[in-house]
Amino acid sequence: MPRTVPTSTYRLQITGSFTLGDAAALTDHLRDLGVGAVYCSPLLQAAGGSDHGYDTVDPTKVDVDRGGIEQLQTLLAAAREEGLGVVVDIVPNHLGIAEPAENPAFWDVLRLGQESPYAPWFDIDWTANPEGRLLLPVLGDDAVLTVEDGELRYYDHRFPLAPGTWSPGDDADEVHARQHYELAHWTRANTELNYRRFFAVTTLAGVRQEDGAVFDATHELVGTLPDAGVTGLRVDHPDGLVDPAGYLERLRALAPTAWITVEKILEPGEQLPPWPVEGTTGYDAMREVNGVFVDHGAAPYFTDLYRRLTGDERTITDHIEAGKRMVDELLLPAEISRMARLVPEVADPEPAIAEVAIAFDVYRSYLPAGAEHLDAALALAAQRRPALAGTLDALSPRLHDPEDELAKRMQQLSGATMAKGVEDTAYYRYARFVALNEVGGNPDEFGIPLATFHELQGQRQVRQPQSMTALSTHDTKRGEDVRARLAVLAEVPQEWTRFAERVLEVSTVPNRAFAYLIAQTLAGAGPIEASRMHAYAEKAMREASDGTTWTEPDEAFEATVHALVDAAYEGALRQDWDALTAVLTTPGRTNSLGQKLVQLTMPGIPDVYQGTEVWEDSLVDPDNRRPVDFAEHRRLLETVLAGPPAVDETGAAKLWVVRQALRARAEHPDLFTTYEPVAADGPVAHHLVGFDRGGALTLATRLPVTLEASGGWHDTTITLPGAVVDVLTGRTFDGAVEVGDVLATYPVALLLPA
Helix, strand or coil, X not given: CCCCCCCCEEEECCCCCCCHHHHHHHHHHHHHHCCCEEEECCCEEECCCCCCCCCEEEEEEECCCCCHHHHXXXXXXXXXXXXXXXXXXXXXXXXXXXXXXXXXXXXXXXXXXXXXXXXXXXXXXXXXXXXXXXXXXXXXXXXXXXXXXXEEEECCEEEECCCCCCCCCCCHHHHHHCCCEEEEXXXXXXXXXXXXXXXXXXXXXXXXXXXXXXXHHHCCCHHHHHHXXXXXXXXXXXXXXXXXXXXXXXXXXXXXXXXXXXXXXXXXXXXXXXXXXXXXXXHHHHHHHHHHCCXXXXXXXXXXHHHHHHCCCCCHHXXXXXXXXXXXXXXXXXXXXXXXXXXXXXXXXXXXXXXXXXXXXXXXXXXXXXXXXXXHHHHXXXXXXXXXXXXXXXXXXXXXXXXXXXXXXXXXXXXXXXXXXXXXXXXXXCCCCHHHCCCCCCCCCCCCCHHHHHHHHHHHHHHCCCXXXXXXXXXXXXXXXXXXXXXXXXXXXXXXXXXXXXXXXXXXXXXXXXXXXXXXXXXXXXXCCHHHHHHHHHHHHHHHCCCXXXXXXXXXXXXXXXXXXXXXXXXXXXXXXXXXXHHHXXXXXXXXXXXXXXXXXXXXXXXXXXXXXXXXXXXXXXXXXXXXXXXXXXXXXXXXXXXXXXXXXXXXXXXXXXXXXXXXXXXXXXXXXXXXXXXXXXXXXXXXXXXXXXXXXXXXXXXXXXXHHCCCCCCCEEECCCXXXXXXXXXXXXXXXXXXXXXXXXXXXXXXXX
């Protein structure tokens, strides 16, 4: 059955202030931009005030604050009228339980316990609690409970009462003791929790999608979406599920023609399991595109500089091990204890279970697939902790059995350990070159050589031609153009060294590696609003958990970090920062245009994250979820249609590149069906990223500072397959041509048959 694969997507963050109705009103603009499908963030009923929608509380309803079913129908009709598809983000792994009253299913479980018809929805170990109760770690130090209106209350938090467990005037603590749940101090979450959660987030409870009845109940509304006009589904975090393959097979049966992608983080060299989906949401493509614009040869200098200035001699591998170890020791003991209860025949299994999770080199295995990753993890665990060898041997047969609950839970534990220990910890601690510290990235891979990039794209064309490609998402640590500017640092090592030395000279931050990370953030983002930089600094230092933490903020440490940010905006660092910004701006724009055109035209289905069609200076969420001024974008699109714009501070040039590339893909899909590298001839040939997609030729400049220093494109040529027109400039070319002539107006070109 043919799939409804879009030519491209445009991601919109649907919120209470940018509703489905607002998205519907934007469809004509997206059509003019050349977009193939509107790609929406989660739409099902989320927790009150949620700005992201990943905390669904009721999967049977469209979120009222986001516009409800009526505005969804309006969006679907508007998209159909403009010839656009609609892709919806769905969240099968968990449901939001921060306010139980908002979640009808969870409320019923609290009220009736194991007798609730919704009890099978949630992954609860009722036997873990001595009284068979569900532990809810929601209380602070002032745990004063009351009974009001037939409910148990803790300040504004409401909890149901089981039938027959209370009478007016009963003592609240005694009533509490009769319930199917135990309200506990929040500090007990990481050690005593007896329900599966999303990573270490206690307000997101795991859902048992492996149960067919649970799948049917939680997908009743989702199942109606394809017939209503939803043409694609994006699946959030399938690695959290017990059986991702089984889940995706059910989903495919529910939506046989939908274009389905999964938020699956692939490590370098790892292949997507043989699931019935079109591919991933594009973090793997992001790593490849960013990498080819970074000077691979600068690695030794930057490694030495980082170690000299920060004193951090550890490798990224060391940091990853430390981050994962911290996560399993501090955040996930409850999950490990639950697994340990499954093997009563093994003495003290917790350390060995944790060690295996720490040792995984990928997010998880999918037994029986991926058993080699489990074998490698067991071997590495035994090497790191020889004293655990006997315990590991005892656990191994059960960890290898796909039907054993221990094996199923290890596959979930290793993913949570990786996500929290690597992306959310190690990537904030190891700061050699933070442009690489991205979701799905590889900080150990300092740039990707041109030949390797072409090899990877050839493989992508064969293996994942309909997978999504991305440069920015709602989860990226720093926006695409921030990374483009950071890539320039590898070409200006002396200028960067001067600035970094100056930052560390001014800094009083005890953690020099973190001060070095802040220095790079200043370089990459440029002089954005100070409040945004301070907000980023707070999140980054607390995620790093090396000097301060979310649960125990160290005011003195945090004050030194904020003082460093202030020094950049209004103190001793301002002149130095302005000087570096001047160096990075022009080549940063060249990189931005280059990586954007490459991402939009490489094998795969390109996504444009909201607002990134112009210059983009976002940092980690929630900064990258800020509202977009679409009225200004409409105005800017009208101006670029009057003629190719200059490359300047407005971002109009990037908008023009995006518009022309998306329209080329929409209007000439037959020109984007294969992949062949296009090599230049001449002394600076390695500065050109070129490829032929089957008639459409992409040319982009890489390492622009070094190129300019060598005198530009002099005597470097390419031979064209015939007469072509550059859709960015309208100029035509044929035969052997000078690269410098083709790229005289823009540092990129998109050539179609004339």
